[in-house]
Amino acid sequence: MPRVTIVVPAFNVAATLGDTLASLKAQTFQDFEVVIIDDGSTDQTRDVAQPFLTDRRFWYISQANRGLAGARNRGITEAKGELIGFCDADDMWHPDKLRHHVKHLDKNPNVGVSYSGSQFMDAAGRPLAIKQSPRLRNVTASHILKRNPIGNGSAPVIRRAVFDDIAYVHHASQSGFFYFDETFRQSEDIECWLRIALLTDWGFEGVRGALTLYRVAGDGLSAKTDRQLASWENVMRKLRPLHPEFFARHEPAARAYQMRYLARRAISSGDSAQARDYLARAWAQSKEPLWAEPIKSLVTILAAQIAGLLKLSAAAPKPPTKAPMPK
Template identity: 65%
Template sequence: MTQHTPPIASVVVPAFNVATTIEETLIALQEQTLQNFEILVIDDGSTDQTSEVVKPFLGDPRLRYIRQANRGLAGARNTGISAAKSSYIGFCDADDLWTPDKLRLHVKHLSDAPTVGVSYSGSILIDDAGAPLGVAQSPKLGGITAADILKRNPVGNGSAFVLRRAALDDIAYQTPGADQRLSYFDESFRQSEDIEFWLRLALSTDWDFAGIAGHHTLYRVAKGGLSAHTERQLASWENVIAKLRPLDPEFFAAHECAARAYQLRYLARRAVSGDDGRAAISFLARAYSASKEPLWAEPNKSISTGLAAVFTLIFGINPMTVLSTLRTRPIH
């Protein structure tokens, strides 16, 4: 890309105290097969060595480094969107990785499908060391409705999607008292900002959500954060529902209870991953009290979650950890 060639796409990398992982993230982005793009690292007030790790990458003319006072993930994304120079904008958290073809495939998808505002793909979950956890996010790829987004969030995670700037422009709003700054993600949410964004886009615009085949994101799941703050996460989700309910009261009346059940079942799996069987059982009980839909709509996942919760409660450890240990144990 020469100085006078506008980038086809922009990739925003929100970064907060990610000195141990951002080098690997940036290398993966530099190795994208689509080369005519820009990388915007938004340092959200890091207090570690993040800036020092990024410094050697500044020789790449495609990369821009922007430092700001801490505004949270939503605020870092908003800064990146405002600074981006292209019509397609992707996001890769600074502890996640992209496969080499990811950006090219999403740009082609959006270029070929003018009604699609959000393009996403499946993800492989990895641990702190970058090793696959044996778990994948394999979302529904087509026919996505607002109800799908509320209940199952097919987009999956914050590094799985690339979207069209025109879709962002349709939901931009001016932040009160913020020097006329436009917001896209709601900075009042420090959790659940993704689902608030997707739902607001789905309920207030006509843009389609659609996925591409394959698992093109490596999504890092930190062991220490698997079960932490699940009640806070639930409270944040409830705040999203309360904020957006006035947009379409009939929609929420029809789908809110089932969506709450799915959310609670998800938190049960988070608790299992964190070896907290008691919390997992509690979340499941609350889930099926809210709605039985997950039991008949996704019986296999509901049953496996229940069995994993009981196993964890009895033995104090996630069964997937046991299976992983058995797979890697040397045979004598």
């Protein structure tokens, strides 16, 4: 039986899947299997995966589309490893990522979720000048709610026992156990991490290094901030009854951090008015981001103001051009 199962959700990812699978095959820790869950693809995803299937550690499952959460759930159900990692089919792993996580979990039996920082890359796989360097130690549920140190779904390696502890059967589904909530098409990661933190005693802890290579799509930084906010609010509504006192204490600050995040995304998309609106709503909820992370907050405020001024300047009418004097 493999020590680790790496689940790769795949939906119309023919352009990037090959790089993802090659990065997994190149791991320095080799006691793993890779479960590719084709979630209803209509492109050449299967053809790209085919050469890797000659390696008996790689296997391919096709299913009707259930979304990212549904693909991960299927992968967890099929997994044979006692540790389960996830790598979305447009991301990659550093060659030493799995080795570091296995070592970390072996040394810390109370840690259920081991994660790393991330190096961002563009759609072509070129590194960007952006890294996520999250909090690594003494992580509590409030840290996850406010700042989500796990960062993205390709960052963690998680004990199978953690998923056993949060498994549930959804009343409207015949698909077996749920671990990620398939009713969410966004924010399914943070919902799952919060549920683990609130319902179990498993610890969250990170390892040093940007070991996850996270691809930012062309519209990834700026897409549909209103939908992102609505999805986050749905997570709050779902989980609030689990621990009302916890949410009463920490949700206002968490909402302020979320609004600041969305302001940064709005700036990236060139919508300075929306960015300023998000910031005003953030500070109305809580001033914590201002004193807890003053530099990041100040940079966001200045960027929103500068973007607004540049937009106004670009929209200002140009003075008429003088006609040339006749000779």
